[in-house]
Amino acid sequence: MLSFLENVPLFKGLPADQLGRIAGIGVSRVYRRGETVFSDGEAADGFYVPMRGRIKIFKLSPEGKEQVLHIMGFQEPFGEAAVFSGGRFPAHAQALEESLLIFFPAPAFVDLTRHDPTLAMNMLALLSRRLKQFAGLVEQLSLKEVPGRLASYLIYVSDRAHGAALIELDISKTLLANVLGTIPETVSRVLGKMATEGIIEVEGRRIRLIERKKLEELSQGASFYDEGGGAR
Amino acid sequence: MLSFLENVPLFKGLPADQLGRIAGIGVSRVYRRGETVFSDGEAADGFYVPMRGRIKIFKLSPEGKEQVLHIMGFQEPFGEAAVFSGGRFPAHAQALEESLLIFFPAPAFVDLTRHDPTLAMNMLALLSRRLKQFAGLVEQLSLKEVPGRLASYLIYVSDRAHGAALIELDISKTLLANVLGTIPETVSRVLGKMATEGIIEVEGRRIRLIERKKLEELSQGASFYDEGGGAR
DNA sequence: CGGGTACTTGACAATGGTCAAGTGTGGTGG
DNA sequence: CCACCACACTTGACCATTGTCAAGTACCCG
Numbered sequence: 001m002l003s004f005l006e007n008v009p010l011f012k013g014l015p016a017d018q019l020g021r022i023a024g025i026g027v028s029r030v031y032r033r034g035e036t037v038f039s040d041g042e043a044a045d046g047f048y049v050p051m052r053g054r055i056k057i058f059k060l061s062p063e064g065k066e067q068v069l070h071i072m073g074f075q076e077p078f079g080e081a082a083v084f085s086g087g088r089f090p091a092h093a094q095a096l097e098e099s100l101l102i103f104f105p106a107p108a109f110v111d112l113t114r115h116d117p118t119l120a121m122n123m124l125a126l127l128s129r130r131l132k133q134f135a136g137l138v139e140q141l142s143l144k145e146v147p148g149r150l151a152s153y154l155i156y157v158s159d160r161a162h163g164a165a166l167i168e169l170d171i172s173k174t175l176l177a178n179v180l181g182t183i184p185e186t187v188s189r190v191l192g193k194m195a196t197e198g199i200i201e202v203e204g205r206r207i208r209l210i211e212r213k214k215l216e217e218l219s220q221g222a223s224f225y226d227e228g229g230g231a232r
Numbered sequence: 233m234l235s236f237l238e239n240v241p242l243f244k245g246l247p248a249d250q251l252g253r254i255a256g257i258g259v260s261r262v263y264r265r266g267e268t269v270f271s272d273g274e275a276a277d278g279f280y281v282p283m284r285g286r287i288k289i290f291k292l293s294p295e296g297k298e299q300v301l302h303i304m305g306f307q308e309p310f311g312e313a314a315v316f317s318g319g320r321f322p323a324h325a326q327a328l329e330e331s332l333l334i335f336f337p338a339p340a341f342v343d344l345t346r347h348d349p350t351l352a353m354n355m356l357a358l359l360s361r362r363l364k365q366f367a368g369l370v371e372q373l374s375l376k377e378v379p380g381r382l383a384s385y386l387i388y389v390s391d392r393a394h395g396a397a398l399i400e401l402d403i404s405k406t407l408l409a410n411v412l413g414t415i416p417e418t419v420s421r422v423l424g425k426m427a428t429e430g431i432i433e434v435e436g437r438r439i440r441l442i443e444r445k446k447l448e449e450l451s452q453g454a455s456f457y458d459e460g461g462g463a464r
Numbered sequence: 465c466g467g468g469t470a471c472t473t474g475a476c477a478a479t480g481g482t483c484a485a486g487t488g489t490g491g492t493g494g
Numbered sequence: 495c496c497a498c499c500a501c502a503c504t505t506g507a508c509c510a511t512t513g514t515c516a517a518g519t520a521c522c523c524g
Contacts, residue, residue, distance in 0.1 A: 082360070120356065121346055188505080220294050
């Protein structure tokens with residue numbers, strides 16, 4: 001576990017003995033595909049860092065509609081906010097696939113943080129970045145229509161692959177719909193329309209970006225999971 | 233300024249000498265109604281704490297549509313996220329009225345935070361609470377229709393006034409529309425409809441909640457600026 | 465007193481959600 | 495190893511919510 005933890009950005013720059021203490025309070029847990037990690041409103045007793053697998057963080061409406069806030073993977077902590085503001089998880093977390101998570105109990109971790117300025121600053125940086133991502137998400141959901149959000153997402157995936165024109169979605173289109181704040185039918189239709197217009201080519205989860213320019217116009221500059229904003 | 237700072241929640245629990253240092257790096261600035269405090273994407277050189285007045289934090293679409301993320305008032309810091317994740321403000325900030333802000337330059341404040349665990353923990357708590365609020369905002373915008381959001385807002389204002397049935401909006405309906413992710417026309421119509429149905433009475437900015445039960449049904453439990461969530 | 469803004473109301477349009485039906489596919493258990 | 499089932503995906507018809515455009519009134523500030 002130590003060799004994993006020392007590469008987690010949240011723990012960057014920490015001396016070996018401190019990493020040891022962190023490893024000392026961490027507990028690994030395995031979750032099956034579809035298994036719930038925690039639920040909205042549940043008392044928060046700690047947070048998690050994935051070693052393997054991916055976790056969907058989402059809100060649920062009473063009617064069962066779901067809005068994905070984040071998909072957390074390798075080395076991406078989640079549930080930390082609940083640890084420092086005392087109390088309850090603000091959303092649901094569910095494993096998208098078999099996942100191995102390291103769980104850190106809140107009281108012990110808060111204690112370590114209080115006595116380690118580097119760890120505290122790392123955590124402040126993490127929460128701050130997350131806050132910016134949320135501002136970007138709100139922007140997407142409130143100020144853009146579905147084609148714009150979809151275009152943003154495609155560009156985001158392409159950029160993650162160093163700007164490749166041929167991309168492969170790593171989530172189902174149903175899940176993508178819940179990320180974009182819409183439903184599978186609408187995703188299907190919008191992808192179809194873009195394909196008809198020659199902007200993209202779709203073959204299952206494989207999508208080729210033909211006219212990146214047009215996508216960038218639709219996305220209006222704001223990208224999905226990074227800060228968004230930028231002088232405009 | 234000291235007597236103001238010592239009551240700011242962010243600075244609670246700090247010893248007098250530390251408060252003195254914080255006061256030492258703080259600079260007061262006055263903003264006129266409508267004046268810009270900072271802009272989306274601008275390099276962040278510090279953050280602000282209002283002593284007087286209110287500041288609107290918002291995102292802007294290229295077409296000029298605006299989504300309000302927060303309205304910050306007395307003792308509510310804003311712009312802190314940019315300080316700890318380095319870089320740029322993720323949204324616009326504009327004074328709603330004549331405001332007096334204390335500005336804290338990023339480098340000096342980060343330095344104080346690094347050497348003061350209590351301040352660091354307070355800041356972690358603040359960012360965490362903010363994160364939960366964002367999760368609530370996303371929930372509102374993505375999972376609820378306008379009547380639901382409006383009902384949430386009315387209940388929020390009422391609760392802030394200790395559950396009073398007669399409330400007074402402290403923002404214009406146009407601004408309220410931008411908080412709710414809609415437009416003034418729609419706010420007008422929905423208020424009208426609720427009044428017709430006998431759920432509320434509207435007289436300018438004064439609104440009487442007649443059937444709180446109905447509003448709570450519409451709002452589906454989630455309230456606006458607090459964590460939302462809760463076991464359901 | 466004048467001008468700009470806030471607010472309201474109406475007619476209309478469009479985005480996108482609902483419901484329904486049908487196809488394909490992967491995983492599991494017999 | 496195969497059959498079946500659940501689920502992902504697609505497409506069509508329909509409709510609800512809400513945004514756009516336009517016009518008119520009221521009101522606040524200078």
